Amino acid sequence: MIKSRASKIGDIVIIAVCCVLIFICLVPMLNVLARSLSSTEYLIRNEVLLWPKGFNLDAYTTVLKDAKYTHSLGFTAVLTVVCTLLSMAMTIMCAFPLIYDNLRGRAFFNGFILLTMYFSAGTIPHYLLLKNLKMLDTVWVLIVPNCLSVFNVIIMRSFFYGIPDSLREAAEIDGAGPIRTLIQIYLPLSTSVMATLALFYAVGRWNGFSDALLYIKNRQDLYPIQLLLYNILQNTNSIEIGTQEGFFDPGVGETLKMATVMFATVPILLIYPWLQRYFVTGVTIGAVKG
Amino acid sequence: MKNTQAALRRPHKKLSWRNYMKRYGTLYLLLLLPIIFFIIFRYLPMAYITMAFKQNNIIKPLFEVPWAKKHGMEWFIKAFKNRDFLFAIKNTVTLNLLDLVIGFPAPIMLALLLNELNHRSFKRITQTVIYLPHFLSWIIISGLALRLLAPTDGLINILLGKVGIAPIPFLNKPNWWTGTYVALGIWKEAGWNTIIYLAAITGISPELYEAAAVDGANRLQRIWHVTLPGLRPTIITLLIMNLGRILGSEFDRPYALSNKLVTSASNVISIFVYQNGIKGSQFSLTTAVGLFQSVIGVFFLLSANSLAKKFGERGVW
Numbered sequence: 001m002i003k004s005r006a007s008k009i010g011d012i013v014i015i016a017v018c019c020v021l022i023f024i025c026l027v028p029m030l031n032v033l034a035r036s037l038s039s040t041e042y043l044i045r046n047e048v049l050l051w052p053k054g055f056n057l058d059a060y061t062t063v064l065k066d067a068k069y070t071h072s073l074g075f076t077a078v079l080t081v082v083c084t085l086l087s088m089a090m091t092i093m094c095a096f097p098l099i100y101d102n103l104r105g106r107a108f109f110n111g112f113i114l115l116t117m118y119f120s121a122g123t124i125p126h127y128l129l130l131k132n133l134k135m136l137d138t139v140w141v142l143i144v145p146n147c148l149s150v151f152n153v154i155i156m157r158s159f160f161y162g163i164p165d166s167l168r169e170a171a172e173i174d175g176a177g178p179i180r181t182l183i184q185i186y187l188p189l190s191t192s193v194m195a196t197l198a199l200f201y202a203v204g205r206w207n208g209f210s211d212a213l214l215y216i217k218n219r220q221d222l223y224p225i226q227l228l229l230y231n232i233l234q235n236t237n238s239i240e241i242g243t244q245e246g247f248f249d250p251g252v253g254e255t256l257k258m259a260t261v262m263f264a265t266v267p268i269l270l271i272y273p274w275l276q277r278y279f280v281t282g283v284t285i286g287a288v289k290g
Numbered sequence: 291m292k293n294t295q296a297a298l299r300r301p302h303k304k305l306s307w308r309n310y311m312k313r314y315g316t317l318y319l320l321l322l323l324p325i326i327f328f329i330i331f332r333y334l335p336m337a338y339i340t341m342a343f344k345q346n347n348i349i350k351p352l353f354e355v356p357w358a359k360k361h362g363m364e365w366f367i368k369a370f371k372n373r374d375f376l377f378a379i380k381n382t383v384t385l386n387l388l389d390l391v392i393g394f395p396a397p398i399m400l401a402l403l404l405n406e407l408n409h410r411s412f413k414r415i416t417q418t419v420i421y422l423p424h425f426l427s428w429i430i431i432s433g434l435a436l437r438l439l440a441p442t443d444g445l446i447n448i449l450l451g452k453v454g455i456a457p458i459p460f461l462n463k464p465n466w467w468t469g470t471y472v473a474l475g476i477w478k479e480a481g482w483n484t485i486i487y488l489a490a491i492t493g494i495s496p497e498l499y500e501a502a503a504v505d506g507a508n509r510l511q512r513i514w515h516v517t518l519p520g521l522r523p524t525i526i527t528l529l530i531m532n533l534g535r536i537l538g539s540e541f542d543r544p545y546a547l548s549n550k551l552v553t554s555a556s557n558v559i560s561i562f563v564y565q566n567g568i569k570g571s572q573f574s575l576t577t578a579v580g581l582f583q584s585v586i587g588v589f590f591l592l593s594a595n596s597l598a599k600k601f602g603e604r605g606v607w
Contacts, residue, residue, distance in 0.1 A: 122580025207427030
C-alpha cells in the first residue's frame with residue numbers, strides 16, 4: 001500500500017507522542033534510581049537528574065544491613081508466595097465446578113459468589129469479625145481474608161468455558177472423574193490464564209498494605225514491606241534504617257529512602273515484562289463478562 | 291453440533307442422586323472450601339452491619355447489644371451532623387468525578403493512539419513501558435511523587451525553575467493536591483486500562499476499515515467513524531462500572547498520597563472510617579457510614595445500568 005504524505009507525517013507524530021509517553025512513565029523511576037546511586041554532595045546541589053553523579057552503592061549496602069528492613073523483605077516474599085499458591089488453588093477449586101452445566105445448584109452457587117462483588121459489608125464489619133475470630137495480629141489475617149477474588153474466579157471460569165466441552169466429555173467417557181479431568185486436561189490448557197492470575201495475586205499481596213494497617217497493631221515483625229516503606233517515607237528525620245554515622249545528614253537519609261523504594265519495586269519490574277503476553281489475555285477475558 | 295452435545299449430556303440429567311453424587315460429588319468437594327470462605331469472610335461480616343443500628347459496644351456478643359437511640363437511627367443522624375463526614379463525602383465525590391471526567395477518557399485516547407502505531411516492535415516496547423506504573427503500589431508512587439514533586443529540590447520544580455516558573459506545591463496545597471491526585475491516577479492506570487480497549491479494537495471487523503478506505507476516509511475519519519463506534523459497548527460498560535463507584539472510595543491511594551497539610555482535600559470516606567472506626571473505636575458510627583456507602587454504590591450501579599439499557603445498550607447484566 002502506498003502511503004500518502006499526510007499519513008507518513010501522522011506516523012511520525014504518533015511515534016513522537018509515544019516516545020514522550022515512554023519518557024513520562026520512566027522518568028520518575030530513573031530519577032529515583034539515579035538519586036539512590038549518587039553521592040550526597042551532588043544531591044544537595046540538586047545536580048542529579050536522570051544519571052547518577054558520584055556513583056556509589058552505599059545506600060543499598062546500608063539498607064541491606066538493616067535487620068528490620070531485610071526481615072520485612074523476606075517476610076513479604078514468603079507471604080507473597082504462600083498467598084499466591086493458596087489463592088490459585090482456591091480460584092481453580094471455585095471456578096472449575098461452575099463450568100459443569102449439569103452441576104445441580106449451579107445457578108445458586110453463581111449468584112452466591114457474584115453477589116459479594118456488588119455488595120460488601122464494609123471495613124468495620126470485616127474488622128469486627130476478624131477481631132472476634134481472634135485473627136488480628138496474626139499472620140493469618142494477611143493470608144486468609146483476601147485469598148479469593150471473585151473477579152479472578154470469573155476470569156478463570158470464562159477461560160475454562162473457552163475449552164471445548166467435547167474434551168471433557170471424551171475424558172468422562174474414558175472414565176475420568178472431575179479431578180482427573182481438571183488436572184490432566186484443563187490445567188495444562190490454562191497455563192496462560194494461570195500465569196496471569198498468579199501475577200495479579202502476587203502483585204496484590206506484594207503491593208498491599210491496608211490490611212496490615214487495619215489488622216496488625218502490635219506485631220511489627222508482621223509488617224509487609226509496603227507498610228514499612230510508608231513509615232520510612234513519612235519520617236523525614238528519624239529513618240529507623242541506617243544507624244551508622246552520617247545518619248543525621250539529610251542527603252544520606254534521602255539516598256536511603258530512594259534505595260528502600262527501589263528494593264520494594266525491583267522484584268515486580270523483573271517479573272511482569274515476561275508475563276505481558278499472558279496478562280493481556282487475562283484482562284481481556286475478564287472484561288468480556290465482568 | 292449443539293444437538294450432539296445435548297444428546298451426550300442428556301443421560302447425566304437422568305442420573306439418580308446416588309449415581310450423580312458418585313460421579314460428580316467431587317465437584318462439591320472442590321467447591322467446599324471456596325464456599326466456606328465466602329460464608330465466613332464475605333457473608334458473616336454482613337451480620338455486623340447491625341452494629342450500625344446498635345449501641346457502640348463491641349464487648350458484649352453482637353446479638354445482646356441493645357439497639358441505638360432514635361429507633362436505631364442514632365448513628366446515621368450523627369454521621370450527617372458530623373462536619374468531617376460531610377467533608378469526606380464532598381472530597382470523595384469531587385475526586386471521583388474528576389477521575390471520571392479527566393481520567394476515564396485518557397485510556398481511550400491512548401488506545402486509539404497505540405492502535406495507529408504501525409511499528410510492531412516499537413508498539414510492544416511502548417506497551418510494556420506504559421503498563422509498568424500499574425504494577426507499582428501507591429506507597430511506591432507516593433515515594434516517587436514526594437521526590438519528583440518536592441517544592442525546592444524535586445525534578446519537576448527544578449525544571450520549572452529553569453523556565454522561570456515559581457515552585458509549585460504539588461502535594462502541599464489542597465487544590466494542587468487534588469490535581470496531583472488525579473494526574474497520578476492517570477499516570478498509574480491509563481496505560482493498563484488500554485488493554486481492554488485494544489482488545490475491543492481487534493474485534494472490529496477489518497471490512498469496515500476497508501470500506502472506509504474505499505470511501506477515501508483519512509486517519510482521523512477512520513478513528514471517528516469506525517474505531518470509536520466499535521468501542522462504544524466497551525466504553526458504556528466501563529462507564530457504568532465507574533458510575534457505580536462514584537461514592538466508593540479507595541483507601542490506598544488517598545492514604546499514601548495525603549499529608550497533614552492537605553487533609554481538607556484528602557480526607558475521603560474510607561479514611562474517615564479508618565480514623566474514626568479503627569483508631570477512634572466509634573464502630574457503630576463508621577459501620578453506619580460504610581452501609582450508607584455500600585447502599586448508594588449499589589443504587590448508582592443499578593441506575594446507571596438501567597439508564598444504559600434505556601438507551602439501547604447492552605449494560606453490565
